[in-house]
Amino acid sequence: MKNIWAVCKKEISAYFTSPIAYVVITVFLVLVGFFFHSLILWFNTQSMQMAKNPQMLQKLNINQMVYSPLFHNISTILLLVIPLLTMRLFAEEKKIKTDELLFTSPLSINQIILGKYFASLFVLVVMLALSGILSIFTFAYGNPELPPILNGYLGLFLMGAAFIAVGIFFSSLTENQIVAAVLTFGALLLFWILNWASQSTGGIWQSVINYLSFFQHFDDMTKGILDTSDLVYYLSFAFFGLFLTHSFIQSRRWR
Amino acid sequence: MIEIQNLTKKYGDVVAVQDLNFQVEKGTIWGLLGPNAAGKTTTMRILTGYHPATDGNVRVGGYSVFEDPNEVKKLTGYLPEIIPLYPDMTVQSFLNFTAEIKQIPSSQKKEAVDKAVEVSDLGPVRKRLIKNISRGFKQRVGIAQALIHNPQVLVLDEPTIGLDPAQIIEIRNLIKSLKGEHTILLSTHILAEVTQVCDGVVIINEGQLMASGSLEELTSSYTEKEGVFVRLKQRNKETQTLLENFQGVEKVTPEDHGYRVEWSKGKDLRSELNKLIVEKDLGLLEMKPLTMNLEDIYLKVISGGMEQ
Known part of the structure; x- marks a missing residue:
């Protein structure tokens, strides 16, 4: 545990002593702020119109009309920024040969991987927490329900955790950070839109493909539904990514 | 260790x-x-x-x-x-x-x-x-x-x-x-x-x-012959023959400023050689032992492939 923490601490300080974390977090927050602002404006005009029709007014729901689309938007931004966050984790070590220090220290490969993984998770949590500040406005001037919002954030966190695991894996494959980022982005996007392919197939394949798609699982969570199958999906995705990383690093040492 | x-x-x-x-x-x-x-x-x-x-x-x-x-x-x-x-x-x-x-x-x-x-x-x-x-x-x-x-x-x-x-x-x-x-x-x-x-x-x-x-x-183990490098005032054919014919000397090679005088491993002819030089008045300027340095050993080992 102490070893994981040592690696994690070093990675967190690497994020925050270089511009990476600041740039990524700032870009993330600017985009989230923009989406939030447009959604609120749209919600505003909708409520003005519906005010004329009391029957429609009952359907007005800030959770569904602002937060659900906002979570979708945030998840898309994560798709873009997480590859940038994870690309350096192993690629840079290999490039500047510091992996020789890590792998000749009394650390296990798992401890190194987990240390790096938790450092990226920390940056993700910081990003999500800072974006949560926007909700001060909705709570001050409206009355959204808290549990669905928390559920949405949980969904974002889990999805981000899965994304990071994928990113770490691709970072371990190469010593070129750009290659790592592009591969991560490509793989994430593919899993994201996998459900499109399900429309042209049927039967068992349709449900398999739907299950594998990020989108399908995330959609539920933005609506405030917490399903264990979604939790299992994200956690196993993250586990699988880290497991592949471990196998790859281990196998490369033997070559 | x-x-x-x-x-x-x-x-x-x-x-x-x-x-x-x-x-x-x-x-x-x-x-x-x-x-x-x-x-x-x-x-x-x-x-x-x-x-x-x-x-x-x-x-x-x-x-x-x-x-x-x-x-x-x-x-x-x-x-x-x-x-x-x-x-x-x-x-x-x-x-x-x-x-x-x-x-x-x-x-x-x-x-x-x-x-x-x-x-x-x-x-x-x-x-x-x-x-x-x-x-x-x-x-x-x-x-x-x-x-x-x-x-x-x-x-x-x-x-x-x-x-x-x-x-x-x-x-x-x-x-x-x-x-x-x-x-x-x-x-x-x-x-x-x-x-x-x-x-x-x-x-x-x-x-x-x-x-x-x-x-x-x-x-x-890599030294095959021992010897000295001598620098003499008198540098001519006669000196070389004199050194070559000296008891125990196996090889004399003229070099830029003197001679490499070698004899088989285990012997030490330095004092005898010194006596000869003084007797014949060859004018000794310098005498130093020929030692194998690491460089010689290294090159020998790498090129010769002698295993020990």
Whole structure:
């Protein structure tokens, strides 16, 4: 545990002593702020119109009309920024040969991987927490329900955790950070839109493909539904990514 | 302290190290010599647990690198050829980090870092970013990181490469000062360094052991003839014949300013030769023994492929 923490601490300080974390977090927050602002404006005009029709007014729901689309938007931004966050984790070590220090220290490969993984998770949590500040406005001037919002954030966190695991894996494959980022982005996007392919197939394949798609699982969570199958999906995705990383690093040492 | 037995490492079909055997005694400094791509770095990487071997066994302090890698890693400090440094860290934070990953208990961390800074003379750059310090300081940070957990064994891959002559001497003195307490295996291309610093050498070529032993052992076993170089006032055909015909002398080779006079191993004709020169009034200017230096041995071993 102490070893994981040592690696994690070093990675967190690497994020925050270089511009990476600041740039990524700032870009993330600017985009989230923009989406939030447009959604609120749209919600505003909708409520003005519906005010004329009391029957429609009952359907007005800030959770569904602002937060659900906002979570979708945030998840898309994560798709873009997480590859940038994870690309350096192993690629840079290999490039500047510091992996020789890590792998000749009394650390296990798992401890190194987990240390790096938790450092990226920390940056993700910081990003999500800072974006949560926007909700001060909705709570001050409206009355959204808290549990669905928390559920949405949980969904974002889990999805981000899965994304990071994928990113770490691709970072371990190469010593070129750009290659790592592009591969991560490509793989994430593919899993994201996998459900499109399900429309042209049927039967068992349709449900398999739907299950594998990020989108399908995330959609539920933005609506405030917490399903264990979604939790299992994200956690196993993250586990699988880290497991592949471990196998790859281990196998490369033997070559 | 370090035992390498039948070590073989293949990268695919390429054999990097083949059936290598040698030992390094506790508290001594040994040099690992060989041309580029001889397998020095590979041997060191296996020894430090970076690479697994294809075959054979490596033991450090009684632990097998393959069975108890963590025990070996705790006992070993390693300075790779390319110094593993994070450019965006300060020297202090880098050493703190290495102290943590080498599992120094947090109560002793500060002390260990202070000691490493002191031994490697890093005081002036302690608070500076690694990317901003000079090559010589970077090398010392590399040594400090290898020393930080006070390991019994130090493995240094070309510790003086890329340094200026004054820095080379400093690093060399630093290494010498570590002798006794630590067992050191270092690789280098500077043979003078080995003569000055090391107790013994291992010469490898194309992954195979060519020679190993203490410097004295190697010198005596590779010396075929003994002799002297004499510089004389009288340099002519007569002098040469005189020397050639002297009792016991086997070979006389004229050189730029004198003659190489050789006789078979085990004899010492120096005083007799001296007498002759004085009697014949040849005008002695200089006389020095012909010794095999490490360079001669190295070249002989690498080119001749004589195995010992």
